[in-house]
Each structure stands twice: as structure tokens, then as C-alpha cells.
Amino acid sequence: MEYKILTYPDKELKKVSAPVEKIDDEIVNIIKSMSELMLKNNGIGLAAPQIAIKKRLIIVNEKALGGDSKIIAMINPQILSYERFYEEHDEGCLSVPGFYGKVSDRRRYIRVKYLDLEGQEQEVDIDNFLSVVVQHEIDHLNGILFVDRINFVEKLRFKKFLKETK
Template sequence: MLEVITYPNPLLRQISKPVEVFDEELHTLLDGMYEVMLVKNGVGISAIQVAKPIRALLICIPDEEGNQHKEDLLEVINPEIIEKDGEIIFSEGCLSVPEFYEDIKRYSRVKVVYQDRFGKKHEITAQDYLAVAFQHEIDHLNGVLFVDKLSIVKRKKFEKGLKQKHKF
């Protein structure tokens, strides 16, 4: 199983490279990412979180009962937000920043163009939870973490909590 790297691993700050080859190696990576995302109870994961600096991510929003279904899985390669508007405050967490959640301000609607695992182009308009997930995961591809969006006070509190957690 793939391993999720966690903050403050410097790889999380790397800007991911576009995917140019849509082959079996990519498909195997996407399948592995899906497996680790489910095991870790994530709704999204980007390739950089498993130490692969390519522009690939997965999103699978759970249903009302909290269950995720493979048919709802979005495999998103080389995404680009082409429209954004509205505003939403959403409590976010991250597989790479375990056990930390905070309210983050995001756009409430985004339009994203991307490719699937075969290189076919798609366009999707996402609202609310899905829009937040897209922005969170695309941020990862650009070396940005949701904790970067915290106010200075909340960021200091986060860093202090992290230091205390890692003391023996």
C-alpha cells in the first residue's frame, strides 16, 4: 500500500508536474491512491501526498450516510480551475495533516477542466463540498496546504500543537 506523507515533509511544498503519459503505471498509481484514500477515510488525495509529484488527484464525496461509492470517484489529471465564484466556509482536514481540522474560506463554485486516466478531456462544475475538495486537492498540486490559509493566530496555534505532539 502507498504511504501518505505528512506535514512538514518538504515534498508537500513541491509543485507537481503535468502528466504526459497515460499508461498502466499511471493507472496503477491511481488505483493505489484510491485504496489508501479509502483506508485513511479521505474524500480526496493528490499524487504528491503519496510522494509522486504529478498533477493527479482523486475525489470521492460520500453520500448522506457517509459511504463512498466507486461510481462516484473522480480521477482528475492535469486539472485547471477556469471559473470560480461565491464563498463558503468549510471545516477542512487533510490526510497529510492528520487530526487537525479548521474552517477555511473557499469559492463555493468552481468550473474545472481536466483529463481522466486515459487522457480524455472533461469539464465539471462543482458546488459546495465538491468545489472545496477540488480547491483543496489542486492546492496540493501547487505546493499549498490548507493550513497555509489560516490566520496568523490560528497558524501559530497549529504549529504549537504540532510541536507538542512530536515531543517525547
Template sequence: MITMKDIIRDGHPTLRQTAKEVPLPASDEDKQILQEMVEYLKNSQDPELAEKYDLRPGIGLAAPQINISKRMIAVHVEDEKGKQHTYALFNPKIVSHSVERSYLTSGEGCLSVDRSIPGYVPRYARIRVKATDIDGNEVDLRLKGLLSIVFQHEIDHLNGIMFYDHIDQENPFKVPENAIPIE
């Protein structure tokens, strides 16, 4: 079971590396790791389990955050309409994106970053992601809103990019041009 002590912190070199593609079909070991990443997110969102195991609530997790430099992400999030989405993916790739941007009005946070970093993080409003799920099926997702932002945040981790790299250093609360605010 993954706990907070397994999550590496900002400044760790693995967080700045480009993660390696996962050879497919995925090994049982890689599937197990991905399954545990999803379990962490589910447990972290359950107040009783989060307290019992001292888990910080998260909605996305990338393998580099647990010091595994492989292209694997887990997402467990409720969208703006209250619908639950759970993904466990190998080798996710953004294959296309909108010109239009979006950003979270509350800013972004990260399980690997222990401090609050205020500012708007410009993201694409809509993205299309291709990946392979935990069962070996090809998936082709069209995402918008919060889901799009979470996926971009996690895929950035696979490329050694942290969310705060996107914040305008001169003016952190500068509203990105042509952008949809997401509450």
C-alpha cells in the same frame, strides 16, 4: 496498495513543490498509481478495511501526498445530497471560479497533516475544472459545495499549497466575506 505509511507528512519537501504535468496519453504506470489512489480512498471509507489495513479515512488524495510530484488527484466523496462521486484525474486545472466563497464549518483536515488545525479555510463556492480522466477522456466539471472544496484542496497540493495556508492567522474563525457555510 497504498497505505498510511506511503503518505508523506507535513514538512516533507515534496508537499511544497509544484507538481509536474503528466504527459498524455498517460503511461500504464501513472494509470496504476492513480487507480491505487482511488482504491485507498474507497478502502479508507470502509470501516472494516480501514481497521484491517490501518487506513485513515480520506475523501481526496493528490499524488504529491504519496511522494510523486505529478499532477494527479483522486476524489471519492458523498455530496450533501448523499450522491457518491469518484474521480481519478490527470492534470486538473481550475479554469474559472465564482466570486462568492464557501468554507467548511468543521474546518479542513488532510491525510498528510497529523494534527488538527482549527480555523475556516476560504474557498471558491463554485469552480469549473478541466482535466483528463484515467481512460484518457477530457472532462469538464462544474462543481459546488463540498465537491468544489475537495477539488480545491487537492489541486492546492499540486501547487505546493497546504489547506492551513488559507486560514487567517490572526483570526482563524473569521467568517470569510460573501461566503456560504457548508456543514
């Protein structure tokens, strides 16, 4: 199936996703399609709700760490713990193309539990920029966009951006 990335202000992006009950060929194919679409669009992360699939699936590209491209699929990811705030930085999103805004409430270190493609439970410690990417993608599963997390001044900039791009 051919998927496309939903863009703001599509209301589907604000819906909460349901847990994946069974890892089958359909889920594997969705993740494969998500990976292809993310790479085609030069993304470093993508969540299933961004392609109108209300399942708790995310993918992240370890290229975010400056290394080679390696896709990590996380099924039903949960942040178990977190530490220290990350410095404020510009964040962007394939669902909000062309806009970058300062987000200041991301955590530097997180511990994440998820299922891998084989259905095995994984727990990993993630830090720095990859931590930000994972938090951003998990937000999508909960109907939260990064523009919901920007401060007042950035929201004014975003409104101006939207007006100029119409």
C-alpha cells in the same frame, strides 16, 4: 508498489507537480493505489504529491456529497473559473493528521477542466463541499497545504497542536 501518505512538515509536500504527459498503465496503477490508500484512511480526496509522486493527479470521493463512494480521477486538473466564497469551515488533510483549521478563501462554485482515465478532456461545474475538496487537492499539486491558508489565530492553534503532538 506500496505507497504511504507523506505528513507535515515533509518538504516534498511543498513541491510543484509536473503535468502528466501520457496516460498509461503506470498512471492508472498510481490512481488505483491512491484510491485504495485514500479509502483505507477514510479520506475524501488525495493528490499524488501526498504519496511522493510529483504528477498532476488527484482523486476525490463523491462520498463527500453524502452519497455512495465513487472515486473521480482528475488528471492535469485546472480551475477555469470560480464564483462566490464558501462559508468559512474547518478543513483537514490526510497529510496533516489530527488537525482541522478554518479556511475562508475557498470558492463555492468552480468550473474544472481535466483529463479522465481514457484521456478524454472533461469540463465540469462543481459546487459546495465537493468544490472545496477539489480546490484543496489542486492546491497540493501547487505545493500548498490548507495550513498555508488558515488565518493568524488558526496558525497559532496549529503551532500549539504541533508542539503538543511532538
